[in-house]
Amino acid sequence: MPEGHSIxxxxxxxxxxxxxxxxxxxxxxxRFAEGAARMDGQVLEAARAHGKHFFADLADGHVLNVHLGMYGAWSFGGDERFDAASSIGAPRRIGEREVHADGAAAAEPDRDDDGWVLPPPPASTVRLRLRAEHGWADLIGASTCRLLTPEEVGEVTAKLGPDPLNDDAPDLFVSRAARTRRPIGVVLMDQSMVGGIGNIYRAESLFRAGIDPWTPASSLDAETLRALYEDNRLLMRHGVRLGRIVTVRTEDRPGVADEDAWPEHANYVYHRQGTVCRVCGQDAIVMEEMAARKLYRCTVCQG
Known part of the structure; x- marks a missing residue:
């Protein structure tokens, strides 16, 4: 499932x-025929995100709400003015890099009678196709695709925790986390506690903080919880900029630039079980199960 920076x-x-x-x-x-008919011909004013929820405001006041879930993906195409990634979600073809797969310039696309870029025929699995003058976007496999009123959007976001990428303050996360004895590794993945953190940011931010994921959240003091939230804000901002999740500090990957870190030098513990820890130098990274999700940690640095 894409994490918050992707959305x-x-x-x-x-x-x-x-x-x-x-x-x-x-x-x-x-499956979205009625919603698409309502959207057709409208102006899409702007899009935004909260956690893993995508929202796009339409001129008639309705809002497109999409949650990609485990299998959803957007794919894009268009002319040279249509600067969008080839794919965001799962499956990913060339990640989120905003270049052509072979680095070559795209051929001039065909256009319809109105001069709009003419997309290829859609796959039968496309839930929603959006077209504008210079390109298109296709949605497949999303767990949620619907039109909401602004009031309904408010109901959705009210159930979500603060989003670090929306510059939300950490106070609500800190107060909620301090009241539960659930492991902090579970709390960080709970979208009602904090929006946008997924399995990678969960594992990596806890490693960077030296916190055992199994630690009850209520046993961590407010300063520690606030610092954990702020570090996720920092990491997710890097993710937005790079289009990749890179969490290894520069001092732990000397000579490797941010843009070149993925995948070999990108993470501390995620998918690195059975390898030597970059910090302690021990063969101490393990993969465990926590709340039906894979959990990665270093048993020395986070012991």
Missing amino acids: HRLARQFTDVFGGRPICASSPQG
């Missing part, structure tokens, strides 16, 4: 390429 990148891209422009909308799969 924020997606919202920025949507605003850049669709914002303020009329769109054509269709549902080749048919």
Whole structure:
């Protein structure tokens, strides 16, 4: 499942390429036919994210809400003015790098009678296709795709925890975490506690803080919880900028730039079980199960 930084990148891209422009909308799969018909011909004003939820404001006041879930993905295409990633979500073809797979310039696309870029026929699995003058976006496999009123959007976001990438203060997260004895590794993945943190940021931020994921959240003091939230804000901002999750501090990957760190030098513990820890030098990274999700930690640094 894409983590919060990917959804924020997606919202920025949507605003850049669709914002303020009329769109054509269709549902080749048919499961969103009524919603697509309502969207068709409208201006998409802007897009935004909260945690793992994507929202796009339409001129008639409705809001498109998409949650990609485990299997959802957006794919994009268009001309040279359509600066969007090839894919965000799962499956990913070339990650989130905003370049062509072979680095070559794209051929001039075909256009329809109105001069709009003409996309290829959609796959039968496309839930929603959005088109603008210079390109298109296809959605497949999302767990949620719906139109909401602003009041309904408020109901959705009220159930979510603060989003570090929206510059939300950590106070609500700190107060909620301090009242539960659930492991902090579970709390960080609970979207009602904090929005946007997934399995990678959970594992990596806890390692960076030297915290055992099994530690009851209520046993951590407010300063520690606040610092953990702020470190996730920092890491997720890097993720938005890079299009990759890179959590290893520069001093622990000497000579390797941020842009070159993924994948070999990107993470401390995530998917590194059975390897030597970058900090303690011990073969101490393990993979365990926590609340039906894989958990990665160093038994020495986080003992």
